[in-house]
Amino acid sequence: MKSRWADDEEDAALEAQRKREKEEKKRLKAEKQRKADEAAAREREAAQAAAAAETQSQDAELSSRPAKRRKLSPEPREPVAEEEPRPAKLLRFPAPEWKKCRSVEDFEKLNDIEEGAYGWVSRAKDSITGKVVALKRLKMDNAQDGIPVTGLREIQTLMDCAHPNIVTLREVVVGEDTSKIENIFLVLDFLEHDLKTLLEDMNEPFLNSEVKTLLLQLTSGVSYLHDNWILHRDLKTSNLLLNNRGVLKIADFGMARYFGDPPPKMTQLVVTLWYRAPELLLGAERYGTAIDMWSVGCIFGELLTKEPLLQGKNEVDELSKIFELCGIPTEESWPGFKRLPNARSLRLPKNPVTQGSVLRAKFPFLTSAGSSLLVSLLELNPARRPTAKEVLEHPFFKEDPKPKSTEMFPTFPSKAGQEKRRRRGTPNAPVRGNVPEIKATDFSGIFAGREDEEKGGGFSLKLI
Amino acid sequence: MSHLSNPLATAEQLYKKASVNDLPAELQDSILFFTARLTQAAGVLLRLPQDVTAQANVLLFRYWLVDGLMQHEFSELSAATIYMTAKISASPRSLRSITNVYAYLTSPNSSLSTPNSNPPPDPESYYLSESTYITNRNRLLHIEGQLLNALGFNTHVALPHPLAITYLQALDVFAASRSQKGKSAGTEVGKRAIEYLNTALLSPQMLYLTHQPCALATTAVYLAARDKGVKLPDVEWWEVFDCEREELGFLAVAMGSLEGVVRREMERWGEGKAMITRADIRGEMEKMGTALGSGGAAEVEDEEAEMARLMDEKVAAQ
Numbered sequence: 001m002k003s004r005w006a007d008d009e010e011d012a013a014l015e016a017q018r019k020r021e022k023e024e025k026k027r028l029k030a031e032k033q034r035k036a037d038e039a040a041a042r043e044r045e046a047a048q049a050a051a052a053a054e055t056q057s058q059d060a061e062l063s064s065r066p067a068k069r070r071k072l073s074p075e076p077r078e079p080v081a082e083e084e085p086r087p088a089k090l091l092r093f094p095a096p097e098w099k100k101c102r103s104v105e106d107f108e109k110l111n112d113i114e115e116g117a118y119g120w121v122s123r124a125k126d127s128i129t130g131k132v133v134a135l136k137r138l139k140m141d142n143a144q145d146g147i148p149v150t151g152l153r154e155i156q157t158l159m160d161c162a163h164p165n166i167v168t169l170r171e172v173v174v175g176e177d178t179s180k181i182e183n184i185f186l187v188l189d190f191l192e193h194d195l196k197t198l199l200e201d202m203n204e205p206f207l208n209s210e211v212k213t214l215l216l217q218l219t220s221g222v223s224y225l226h227d228n229w230i231l232h233r234d235l236k237t238s239n240l241l242l243n244n245r246g247v248l249k250i251a252d253f254g255m256a257r258y259f260g261d262p263p264p265k266m267t268q269l270v271v272t273l274w275y276r277a278p279e280l281l282l283g284a285e286r287y288g289t290a291i292d293m294w295s296v297g298c299i300f301g302e303l304l305t306k307e308p309l310l311q312g313k314n315e316v317d318e319l320s321k322i323f324e325l326c327g328i329p330t331e332e333s334w335p336g337f338k339r340l341p342n343a344r345s346l347r348l349p350k351n352p353v354t355q356g357s358v359l360r361a362k363f364p365f366l367t368s369a370g371s372s373l374l375v376s377l378l379e380l381n382p383a384r385r386p387t388a389k390e391v392l393e394h395p396f397f398k399e400d401p402k403p404k405s406t407e408m409f410p411t412f413p414s415k416a417g418q419e420k421r422r423r424r425g426t427p428n429a430p431v432r433g434n435v436p437e438i439k440a441t442d443f444s445g446i447f448a449g450r451e452d453e454e455k456g457g458g459f460s461l462k463l464i
Numbered sequence: 465m466s467h468l469s470n471p472l473a474t475a476e477q478l479y480k481k482a483s484v485n486d487l488p489a490e491l492q493d494s495i496l497f498f499t500a501r502l503t504q505a506a507g508v509l510l511r512l513p514q515d516v517t518a519q520a521n522v523l524l525f526r527y528w529l530v531d532g533l534m535q536h537e538f539s540e541l542s543a544a545t546i547y548m549t550a551k552i553s554a555s556p557r558s559l560r561s562i563t564n565v566y567a568y569l570t571s572p573n574s575s576l577s578t579p580n581s582n583p584p585p586d587p588e589s590y591y592l593s594e595s596t597y598i599t600n601r602n603r604l605l606h607i608e609g610q611l612l613n614a615l616g617f618n619t620h621v622a623l624p625h626p627l628a629i630t631y632l633q634a635l636d637v638f639a640a641s642r643s644q645k646g647k648s649a650g651t652e653v654g655k656r657a658i659e660y661l662n663t664a665l666l667s668p669q670m671l672y673l674t675h676q677p678c679a680l681a682t683t684a685v686y687l688a689a690r691d692k693g694v695k696l697p698d699v700e701w702w703e704v705f706d707c708e709r710e711e712l713g714f715l716a717v718a719m720g721s722l723e724g725v726v727r728r729e730m731e732r733w734g735e736g737k738a739m740i741t742r743a744d745i746r747g748e749m750e751k752m753g754t755a756l757g758s759g760g761a762a763e764v765e766d767e768e769a770e771m772a773r774l775m776d777e778k779v780a781a782q
Contacts, residue, residue, distance in 0.1 A: 091706040093469035093676050097477075098618050100530055145551070145559070146605040147612060152552045155617045160466060172617035181609025184617075228467075264554045 101174045104185050107135060113416045123190055123416065133170065136186040151184065154253040157230050158186075165221030167191070167241060167251040189241075191249060192414035195303075196238035201412070205306045208370075210410075212403035214240075215300055216392065217248040222296060223388035225250075226289045232256050233270040234429045235295035237302055246409025255429055263288050269430040271295060273318050274308050278329070279382050281319050283341030283435070290382035296391070297377025304363060323348075325358055326378050334381035369396040470522075470622050473673040477529040488752065490732075491745055492533060493668035497729050498740045499524065499538040500666040502569060505576055506546055509565045510557050514662065519621040520549040521665045522672045523611070529673065530614035536607050537742055539570050540600075544607035552619060563600045567592050574738035624677035628657045628684050631705055635696060637689070649694050656688035657681075663722050671718055675711065682707040683715035 107124040113134065114121050124135045138151040158169035168189045175183030195214070199205075206214065218240060225232055234255035241249045255270050265285045271277070277294035279287055301309035310325065312318025323329075328348050329337045337343055359378060360371045373396045379385045386394070397403060482489070500521050507517025524545045535541075543566045550557045569576060571590035572583050592600070612619075632638060638650035661684045664671050671680065682705045689696050702712050733740060 090703060090708060091678075093466075093678075095469065095472035095676070096618075097474050098471050098526055098530070098615050101613050101616050146548070146608045149551050149556070152548075152612075152617075152619070156552055156619050159618055160620060174613055178610075178613055180606065181613050258554075260554075 101172055101178075103176050103178075104135070104173045104183065105176050106173065107133070107185075107187075109135070126187075132190050134188040134190040135173075136188055138184040138186070140182060140184075147181070147184070150254045153257050155186065157253050157256040157258070160228065161224070161230070163221055163224040164247065165217045165249055166224065167249040188251070189249065190416075191241035191243040191247075191251075192416060193242040193244075193412060194238050194251075194416070195240040195242055195248075195299075196236070197415055198242060198412060199237060199302065199306045201415075202306060206303055207401070207404070209401040209404040211300070211303045212397055212401075213246065213406060213409065214242075214248055214303055215296075216397055216403055217406075218250065218296060218299065219388050219391045221248075221250045222292055223392060225256075226292070226388055229258050229260065230256055231259050231266075231289065232292050232295075234272060234275075235292055235299065236272050236275045237299055237308075240299070244411045244414070246404075246406035259288065262286070267435070269435055272429045273312055273315070273427050274298065274310050276318065277382065278319065278322050278326075278380050279337075279340065281315055281322075282337065282343045285341075287382065289387065290385045293377055293385045293388065293391070294382075296388075297374060297385075300374055300377060301363070304366070322380070325362070326380055327358070329380045333384075337381070367396070367399060369394070369399055372396075466620065466622060468622055468627070468678065469676055470672070471526075471618065471620070472676070473526075473529050473670065478674070481529055487533060487745070487749070490728075491748060493725070494729055494732065494740060495533050495538060495745065496525065496528070496668040496670070497666055497725060498733075498737075499542050501576070502539060502566075502739050503542045503546055504662070504665065505569055506542065506562070506565050509569070509575075510546070510550075510561060512546070512550055512557065513553075513555055515623055515625065516550050516553045516555055517546070518623055518625070518662070518665055519553075519619075520546040522621045522623075523549060523615065523619060525670050525673055527611050527614050529670075531610070534742055534745070536610070539566055539739055539741070540603055541607055541611070542566070544604045544611055547604055548608050548611060549619070559601045559604065560597065563592060563597055563604070564590075567600075570739050572738075576738035577736045621672075622677050623661075624681035624684065625658055625661055627677050627681035627705075628661060629654060631681055631685050632657065634704075635685070635701065637694060637696075649692060653685075653688045653692045653694050656691055657684040660684040660687050660719050664719050666725075667718060667722055668725060669718050671715065675715060676706075678705055679707045679711050679715060681705070683712055683719055686712060687716055687719060 106127055108127050110123040110125060110132070112120065112122045121134055121136045123132060125132050138148065141148055155169065155172060158167070162168070170187040170189070173185045173187055174181055218235075222232065222235070232250065232253065232255065234252060235250070239250065239252040241251050243249075257266070259266070263286050266287065268280050268283055268285060268287075271280060271291060275295040275298045277287070277291040280291055298309045310318060310321045312321045327333075331338065359375050360366075363371055363374065366374065373386075373391065373394050376384070376386050377391070481492075487495075503521050503524060504517055507514065507520065520542075524542060527541070527545070536544075543562050547557065547559060547562050568574065568590040573586055573589055632650065632654055637653055638648070661680060664680060664684075682702045686696070686702065700709065702709065730737075733744075
């Protein structure tokens with residue numbers, strides 16, 4: 001059989017040529033070697049003669065020394081017979097080990113932090129190293145299926161991640177009694193704040209420079225995830241942690257999973273409602289990284305105003321809030337959206353408002369670069385949303401005010417560190433199960449009655 | 465991150481496996497081989513993508529470097545591993561399907577037995593009653609917890625299969641033979657390389673636990689090209705794929721020796737043996753005159769003594 005590396009006539013000719021060249025080289029080398037040898041021999045002779053002369057001039061009792069001395073002096077360098085091929089530089093992979101889980105008894109519980117949709121979190125101290133960590137206990141809901149897949153996926157994806165803006169999973173520990181594995185705890189970095197609680201307690205929203213720092217860190221973490229084929233699928237302010245040094249870390253990977261290209265069929269029941277992208281609400285089964293970018297857009301808006309951007313009461317209400325803010329999709333702006341499962345039953349107004357105009361009006365203090373970024377993140381058509389990499393390059397981050405360095409970030413008193421957290425009001429990520437169907441819904445009323453709205457007087461030229 | 469690399473067994477783990485399991489080495493080999501083969505067969509019947517089955521087999525061997533071989537019934541451990549691996553993949557399988565498949569594969573009618581030893585078809589021999597199903601299911605779920613605990617919940621497995629294809633592409637093996645009519649030599653080599661990699665999963669030498677995917681892929685490419693008579697570059701091309709000549713040589717021998725391993729197992733347990741059980745192993749031990757709980761230690765000492773002697777010789781030779 002033939003291959004690119006097989007010998008044919010041309011190869012044979014080449015081979016012969018190579019051989020000739022090789023022989024020529026060999027001959028030249030031998031010649032050189034011979035010359036070098038001769039030279040060395042001459043040198044040696046000369047040295048010997050000199051040494052002999054020296055010996056003669058010295059006392060008889062020291063006659064044995066020259067030989068010794070000669071041995072110590074550097075020999076005329078031996079010509080290297082064959083140049084050793086340098087060992088190739090091969091890539092070596094770090095090879096971590098696997099070993100049995102430690103017991104949770106190795107940790108000393110300090111205080112509870114919160115109860116999330118997927119487990120309880122408490123602050124604890126490693127009694128061996130003294131390090132303070134967050135212990136997250138996995139909920140064991142469906143005992144029918146063994147250890148819940150959400151928990152396993154969270155561990156699987158987090159363990160593969162190493163990025164400054166993603167919370168580090170140090171290890172997994174289990175309850176003392178290992179005859180039955182029921183109590184599973186994730187040992188995570190402890191961070192003082194989550195953005196949600198912080199925003200609630202702040203009197204003034206973050207400064208523009210601070211928003212940029214936070215958004216950059218969030219996007220850089222998301223970019224890392226997407227580069228590594230992980231979808232987070234539940235980005236929201238309560239899942240973003242912040243430490244007292246201004247470092248933001250993405251947490252809670254209970255919804256995360258690996259995806260592929262082309263994306264596999266995945267459940268649409270992901271992402272907390274207020275941060276859920278329109279294609280998910282419309283029932284798309286194949287979706288991609290753009291759903292995380294939509295959530296980033298929602299978080300951007302929330303950082304600017306302290307208020308969640310799109311607080312829908314249910315799927316339908318969320319969709320109408322989205323359309324109100326971002327405009328109505330058309331075949332032109334979002335080709336094919338009508339074919340999505342839940343879009344068929346929608347009745348949309350005929351006179352769509354241009355996308356972005358309402359949004360721009362809502363954030364009057366944002367520069368044009370800032371609002372163009374926000375508008376692009378909240379594009380209804382997922383294909384038109386920027387990727388995380390593109391966001392990192394956006395001019396918004398290059399114009400003044402520049403992102404504040406994390407060292408200069410203000411600090412806040414930590415609730416998680418000291419006191420029990422009050423329950424928060426955001427809805428939780430959807431639970432696995434049946435997908436609620438969006439029934440035939442009439443959206444034509446969203447912009448109805450717009451004529452009745454209060455209109456400013458403005459001014460006009462009066463023709464007399 | 466590590467789509468290309470795996471955690472590897474430590475020297476201590478490998479040494480301990482030899483000493484903790486009070487089993488003669490050849491019986492340990494039998495357990496590893498038969499269980500891996502069972503997992504592979506179950507993966508086929510469950511129509512799982514091969515990457516899930518392969519990952520399950522790697523995780524199964526990793527488990528055995530932490531817990532003893534005789535801790536759980538082999539077939540149940542295999543079933544629990546495949547269940548857990550499929551659960552976190554994109555192709556989960558129900559406990560019902562898995563228990564059914566394993567009941568069939570461990571029955572006398574198992575497709576793993578050779579045809580001539582097959583008894584007449586008897587579906588009742590692999591029928592699972594509801595109560596048996598529930599007992600089996602609960603046992604699998606229990607083992608799942610033990611498995612994850614032993615692995616420290618680290619389920620990451622990088623496979624060499626896609627790498628092997630990439631390497632063949634880099635070596636231009638597919639392109640060069642595409643012009644030819646009929647069977648493409650490149651495709652043949654690719655198929656052969658994948659066969660080597662899948663077969664290596666069954667190796668009692670636990671190659672996937674001691675070598676990184678790049679080395680396994682390189683070796684499979686090397687052997688496949690040799691088998692199909694496709695010429696590869698004269699230079700040391702394996703270095704491009706981060707594999708040393710020595711490692712390549714070791715793995716080539718190891719992968720090539722699988723045929724012998726299979727023959728030896730078939731001789732020991734008989735052609736028709738579908739799967740061995742813990743009871744089989746205990747029976748064999750009795751036949752050998754060593755009861756469980758003794759015996760192993762002396763053998764280990766011998767090995768150690770031999771190692772010391774070899775090292776002495778090496779030092780002396782220098």
